Amino acid sequence: MTIDRSFVEPNDQFPLGMRVLAVDDDPICLKLLETLLRKCQYHVTTTSQAIMALKLLRENKNNFDLVISDVHMPDMDGFKLLELVGLEMDLPVIMLSAYGDTKLVMKGISHGACDYLLKPVRIEELKNIWQHVVRRKKTDSKEQNNSDKPCHETEGGQAVTVTGDSDQNGKLNRKKRDQKEDENEDQSTQKRTRVVWTVDLHRKFVAAVNQLGIDKAVPKRILDMMNVEKLTRENVASHLQKYRLYLKRISVVASHQANMIAASGGADSPYLQMGFLNGLGNVPSMVGSAQFQNTDVRSLSSSGMLDRLNTPAGLGMRGLSSSGMVQLGHADNLINPINNQNKFHEVILPGNQNGNIQGMPTPFEFDQLQHKNGVDHIGDLSSANNDSMVFPISSGLSDGNMNGNSSRNSFLGAPHNPVMLQGQPQGIKRDELCGNQSFVTVASSNREYSSRLADFRGCIDSWPAVQASEIQSNSFTSNDCFKQDTRSYLMDRKSSIAMDTGNKSNNNSSIAVVPAGFPVLRTDLQSQAAPRQQSNAEQNMNDTQKQGWDENKQNPSHGPNLMCSFLNSMIPPHGVPDPFSQRLDLENTICHRNANGNNMIGQRNLVDSSTVQHNEVEQSAIGTTAKPKQGNLINQRKPQDGYSFDDVGSLEDLVTAMMKQEEDKSNMREGGWVYI
Amino acid sequence: MLGLGADRLRADMNRLLAFLFHQGVLDEQFLQLQQLQDESSPNFVSEVVNIYFHESEKLLRNLRGLVLEREFSDYKKMGIHLNQLIGSSSSIGAKRLTNICVAFRAASDQNNPTACLRALELLEHEYCYLKNKLHEFFQIEQQRVMAAGVRYPIQN
Numbered sequence: 001m002t003i004d005r006s007f008v009e010p011n012d013q014f015p016l017g018m019r020v021l022a023v024d025d026d027p028i029c030l031k032l033l034e035t036l037l038r039k040c041q042y043h044v045t046t047t048s049q050a051i052m053a054l055k056l057l058r059e060n061k062n063n064f065d066l067v068i069s070d071v072h073m074p075d076m077d078g079f080k081l082l083e084l085v086g087l088e089m090d091l092p093v094i095m096l097s098a099y100g101d102t103k104l105v106m107k108g109i110s111h112g113a114c115d116y117l118l119k120p121v122r123i124e125e126l127k128n129i130w131q132h133v134v135r136r137k138k139t140d141s142k143e144q145n146n147s148d149k150p151c152h153e154t155e156g157g158q159a160v161t162v163t164g165d166s167d168q169n170g171k172l173n174r175k176k177r178d179q180k181e182d183e184n185e186d187q188s189t190q191k192r193t194r195v196v197w198t199v200d201l202h203r204k205f206v207a208a209v210n211q212l213g214i215d216k217a218v219p220k221r222i223l224d225m226m227n228v229e230k231l232t233r234e235n236v237a238s239h240l241q242k243y244r245l246y247l248k249r250i251s252v253v254a255s256h257q258a259n260m261i262a263a264s265g266g267a268d269s270p271y272l273q274m275g276f277l278n279g280l281g282n283v284p285s286m287v288g289s290a291q292f293q294n295t296d297v298r299s300l301s302s303s304g305m306l307d308r309l310n311t312p313a314g315l316g317m318r319g320l321s322s323s324g325m326v327q328l329g330h331a332d333n334l335i336n337p338i339n340n341q342n343k344f345h346e347v348i349l350p351g352n353q354n355g356n357i358q359g360m361p362t363p364f365e366f367d368q369l370q371h372k373n374g375v376d377h378i379g380d381l382s383s384a385n386n387d388s389m390v391f392p393i394s395s396g397l398s399d400g401n402m403n404g405n406s407s408r409n410s411f412l413g414a415p416h417n418p419v420m421l422q423g424q425p426q427g428i429k430r431d432e433l434c435g436n437q438s439f440v441t442v443a444s445s446n447r448e449y450s451s452r453l454a455d456f457r458g459c460i461d462s463w464p465a466v467q468a469s470e471i472q473s474n475s476f477t478s479n480d481c482f483k484q485d486t487r488s489y490l491m492d493r494k495s496s497i498a499m500d501t502g503n504k505s506n507n508n509s510s511i512a513v514v515p516a517g518f519p520v521l522r523t524d525l526q527s528q529a530a531p532r533q534q535s536n537a538e539q540n541m542n543d544t545q546k547q548g549w550d551e552n553k554q555n556p557s558h559g560p561n562l563m564c565s566f567l568n569s570m571i572p573p574h575g576v577p578d579p580f581s582q583r584l585d586l587e588n589t590i591c592h593r594n595a596n597g598n599n600m601i602g603q604r605n606l607v608d609s610s611t612v613q614h615n616e617v618e619q620s621a622i623g624t625t626a627k628p629k630q631g632n633l634i635n636q637r638k639p640q641d642g643y644s645f646d647d648v649g650s651l652e653d654l655v656t657a658m659m660k661q662e663e664d665k666s667n668m669r670e671g672g673w674v675y676i
Numbered sequence: 677m678l679g680l681g682a683d684r685l686r687a688d689m690n691r692l693l694a695f696l697f698h699q700g701v702l703d704e705q706f707l708q709l710q711q712l713q714d715e716s717s718p719n720f721v722s723e724v725v726n727i728y729f730h731e732s733e734k735l736l737r738n739l740r741g742l743v744l745e746r747e748f749s750d751y752k753k754m755g756i757h758l759n760q761l762i763g764s765s766s767s768i769g770a771k772r773l774t775n776i777c778v779a780f781r782a783a784s785d786q787n788n789p790t791a792c793l794r795a796l797e798l799l800e801h802e803y804c805y806l807k808n809k810l811h812e813f814f815q816i817e818q819q820r821v822m823a824a825g826v827r828y829p830i831q832n
Contacts (some may be wrong), residue, residue: 098763
């Protein structure tokens, strides 16, 4: 823990010399962050404890311009630190986390973070963080000009609208307006703990309003009727204001109906309420009923949606997070799909009951298949024979295949991935053909993992889990991808994959369903193992794949596939060290083994067993017969490969090779994973 | 003579790196680490990686303890450890290991003991592999530096 206690004057050469306080309990990340920030020519202070960070800040908040904090810390939750810093010191805070779950990002924003970065942090992202400081300074001065109130109140009001900072300038105006309008309520609200308008609370509110009559509903009376402790008139007043705006907005569609439904507290009301709460933030109400959806969604541009991620939304959102309605990061990708999928939202709630699926894709699938069962099964990953899970998803695609395969899919990414489901059984078949029990084990574990990952990811990909490795790595290391236009990214990859899949004769069922961007190589692997399977599988795969593509075009997530493929592809590489350490040509060790149909992995395993702690895992995990294909992969890859193993004479070449590989990746959709 | 040795060693280093990239063991984040190494911090990469190994071994030990707990596995704690491992692994560019951790985390989110155990095994296996490879890398680097006779930063 390094603490620079010298007082540093703000630098006139801003952003150079901007004073950053970095907080992270992980020493590696902290050190990396510090070095990166120094490279950006900021002045950095680091600490691994949130408590120490607060102490430093409290000593003199003018010592720092910006705070970067990890989300998961042992001594204090990052969000708590974020709130405290925002409230007490009004410094911009950037959250940092390895976990880019939408809920978390949402939480960060609603707690007032001005940005949310994902690990690993890249220097390009850090180069721009000074904008948050500038923005806040600007906002501060504007607000102070506009407001007669003393500073702390302004800050309080600002805290409510501070989420606007992270978005575009257009929000500044809205923020000002909000601030003016809501200043009274927000200011006093802000001084207390934020009120989270949960579904129940909102329901009570709506009931009270309807009872009083929307025109006659005054905050005081509503408050009395709701009879909720710790709710102040101001809270109700501001909420009422938002509710009125919401009603006006939906009145175009069916305000009368909305009121009726809300008042009745019927089954639809959750939808309505969520729609409202969603609508508060102008976030497309994924969960709402069709009418709301269409109106809201279409009226929002993706940037607009993010713009509205203001506190009002935040308040509402938090309460609804369990419904998983909003995927802000995926807004770009989801809005259109939502528009196109009027039905899916109906299914969302059931899906969301598991709290796992958070995105359009799930409802999407369900919509297609009209099986809600799948959703319910999502959590049930452990059962080995999840035929029920598999079938609902696959039924829409090609029942014949699915039925024919023993579906030990705990893939519950199933909802995510119709294609994937198909892949699974195929995978099993392949294993059986190969006589590779261990592989099955791994594969099944992969499935489990992938299904978990599916939930985990919150977005669903229709690609078979087997291919996940690429996706996994992509989604993982570049979570930005999600934030950016993942859909187009995926689509690009998909289209390319489609061609590849078509071209590769080897398509193995389990692998065949290579989503665009995923190593088609896997397909090749499989093919050798189970030629018999291929024709059917391939057909099915291709069919479903195409279907999957169409269906999942808009699904940015890589979900379940990641796990599976990644775990699958994991297996082979371990054995390589020895050949390499002897400086054998890669070609010799890997590529040339293909021809023999040798079990490359097996050999490697044997060779490597001495270096491996868990031999049993290795042998079990790495089947004996499945590996040659990987050699195939490499062989096939080689021509396209950016690497020339013989003559990498300098690191520049290496970097170039890497770049080329990346390029190849996007062209060939091969993940770094797959190259075994 | 010395120069030739250094060049050859450098080629070996790069080949090793290329290989690891190809396998997906490392990703471009590792390159970023290397780019941060310069005269002012000549051993940056090896320092960071050593801290990483130190921390990861602790985490792996803890994870093993948690996973092998007979009665009641503390999945939440597992998740916390995994989060940290994911963060640090991805920060040094250990892509494959990170992916396993993510799978592991998903398994622990689902409270699935079998999957967790399997993931743990894979993780430990991968960790060993990574450690071996990176040690090898640093060894070559050291040799190269000695062979070159002068200390110069790795060209990016």
